Amino acid sequence: MDITTFLRDNNFLSPLLVISTSIFLLFIVKQTKLLSSKSIKNLPPGPPPLPIIGNLHLMGDNPHVSTANIAKKYGPLISLRLGKQLLVVASSPEAAMGILKTQDRHLSSRTVPAAFQQEALLPHSLIWSECNQTWKNLRTLCRSEMFSTKALEAQSTIREEKVGQMLDFLRRKQGQVIELEDVVFTTLLNTLSSIIFGKDMLQFSDGNGSRDWLKESLHKVIEYGSRIKDLGSFYPVLERFDLHGTTKGTMKVFDKVFAYWEVIIKERSALINSPTWSSDQAQTFLDRMLENGFSSNQIYQLVMELFVAGTNTTTRTVVWNVSEFLRHKEVMSKIEEEMKMEKNSDEIAPSQQSKLPYLQACIKETFRLHPSVPLLLPHLAADTCEVMNYTIPKNTKIFVNVWAMGRDPKLWEDPLSYKPERFTDSKLDFKGQDFELLPFGSGRRICPGLPSGIKSVEFILASLIREFDLALPNGADPSKLDMEEQFGIAMKRKNPLKLIFKQKQPY
Numbered sequence: 001m002d003i004t005t006f007l008r009d010n011n012f013l014s015p016l017l018v019i020s021t022s023i024f025l026l027f028i029v030k031q032t033k034l035l036s037s038k039s040i041k042n043l044p045p046g047p048p049p050l051p052i053i054g055n056l057h058l059m060g061d062n063p064h065v066s067t068a069n070i071a072k073k074y075g076p077l078i079s080l081r082l083g084k085q086l087l088v089v090a091s092s093p094e095a096a097m098g099i100l101k102t103q104d105r106h107l108s109s110r111t112v113p114a115a116f117q118q119e120a121l122l123p124h125s126l127i128w129s130e131c132n133q134t135w136k137n138l139r140t141l142c143r144s145e146m147f148s149t150k151a152l153e154a155q156s157t158i159r160e161e162k163v164g165q166m167l168d169f170l171r172r173k174q175g176q177v178i179e180l181e182d183v184v185f186t187t188l189l190n191t192l193s194s195i196i197f198g199k200d201m202l203q204f205s206d207g208n209g210s211r212d213w214l215k216e217s218l219h220k221v222i223e224y225g226s227r228i229k230d231l232g233s234f235y236p237v238l239e240r241f242d243l244h245g246t247t248k249g250t251m252k253v254f255d256k257v258f259a260y261w262e263v264i265i266k267e268r269s270a271l272i273n274s275p276t277w278s279s280d281q282a283q284t285f286l287d288r289m290l291e292n293g294f295s296s297n298q299i300y301q302l303v304m305e306l307f308v309a310g311t312n313t314t315t316r317t318v319v320w321n322v323s324e325f326l327r328h329k330e331v332m333s334k335i336e337e338e339m340k341m342e343k344n345s346d347e348i349a350p351s352q353q354s355k356l357p358y359l360q361a362c363i364k365e366t367f368r369l370h371p372s373v374p375l376l377l378p379h380l381a382a383d384t385c386e387v388m389n390y391t392i393p394k395n396t397k398i399f400v401n402v403w404a405m406g407r408d409p410k411l412w413e414d415p416l417s418y419k420p421e422r423f424t425d426s427k428l429d430f431k432g433q434d435f436e437l438l439p440f441g442s443g444r445r446i447c448p449g450l451p452s453g454i455k456s457v458e459f460i461l462a463s464l465i466r467e468f469d470l471a472l473p474n475g476a477d478p479s480k481l482d483m484e485e486q487f488g489i490a491m492k493r494k495n496p497l498k499l500i501f502k503q504k505q506p507y
């Protein structure tokens with residue numbers, strides 16, 4: 001593929017017209033010189049780069065698949081040139097351990113996508129900021145008030161209430177075609193908004209295709225953040241032009257959402273600043289943030305990240321699990337039998353999930369085949385260091401391809417088959433210590449919401465399976481269900497999972 005074809009096929013030619021030909025030609029010459037890797041010794045191996053674009057032509061729309069295929073030829077730690085950016089990708093437990101554990105201190109900075117490069121907000125980010133004292137304080141607050149055992153126990157009533165509302169909605173819609181992702185997303189976001197703001201913020205879709213504006217706004221943020229073909233990320237000199245409108249578009253959505261939240265924040269702030277306020281009255285995470293002196297921008301940024309991260313990945317995980325259950329009737333039957341044996345009441349409670357080990361094995365198997373963030377969030381080398389005897393230069397972008405590791409025949413027997421039994425007698429877990437299975441990452445950048453996310457996944461799946469028989473529309477054969485992926489912040493099904501729910505008779 002030549003350079004002109006690459007630019008045309010990836011819709012890069014139109015935005016480039018805003019730059020004069022003379023400036024762009026000078027830029028090409030400069031970048032061609034900078035692309036030479038000969039000045040950097042001992043880089044991980046990789047395919048030779050083309051002038052100007054480097055290896056961009058090899059990435060495609062699914063970079064987790066593309067880099068996995070390149071790793072098969074060049075090894076578990078590879079280097080690629082994406083325009084001016086040097087990228088290193090780890091595709092084995094040893095390589096992942098080198099990045100996320102051995103060299104964690106040097107390699108835990110972030111490459112920030114264009115969508116989230118908002119100057120007023122970025123310093124307050126939990127996900128994208130440097131591992132500085134502000135970041136540590138944010139993690140400490142979130143862990144104690146949102147994700148600790150005590151906090152999760154306090155939230156259990158809210159979690160049960162919101163899942164109950166989801167089940168009531170599905171009972172009313174029996175026999176109708178329902179998009180599972182939309183229902184689960186609404187449930188999870190209302191759970192979080194109740195914990196953070198003390199109120200629901202979304203309504204379930206009415207069946208006519210309409211959606212709440214807030215839901216659409218959050219989906220738009222996810223869409224902007226998932227863009228992988230942005231010239232500014234490949235050639236930093238072009239960042240200021242925002243050629244694809246990513247930064248501007250995200251800020252427009254942010255302004256709309258933040259204006260809605262501002263009313264709630266001002267009302268609560270006035271109460272907390274009144275002379276009659278006592279910390280014992282604090283009921284929500286917003287109360288705690290205000291008590292800690294958070295500014296509006298700090299609240300906006302943290303809440304947006306909690307909403308996007310706490311709904312997007314968890315929703316996709318639930319959908320991938322249900323997709324696999326539909327394709328494997330014997331798995332669904334085993335889960336149902338497990339629930340009949342371990343339960344006597346008519347409802348599932350979060351405290352009983354530990355008594356469903358086969359369901360937990362199924363979730364691990366889904367994490368292996370369909371990790372919610374297949375390349376994890378991008379790391380950035382703060383300093384030059386070595387991994388597996390290769391040099392990782394400062395400012396290198398780093399991916400850990402957990403999708404590739406989950407499908408590696410050197411690690412897993414029959415890796416492309418869905419077999420939850422491989423985890424039933426295994427101590428292998430997904431909490432960051434077993435590098436064969438890292439859906440939440442590891443090291444200082446491990447997802448802080450892991451305890452909350454996995455509790456939500458288990459509870460929603462158990463509730464759905466206990467309550468309903470699930471069928472595809474038009475009597476379609478579930479064993480032939482399309483499982484094609486679409487890359488993004490969280491990997492989703494290319495085609496939404498639409499189901500018909502029929503309530504079961506009580507056990």
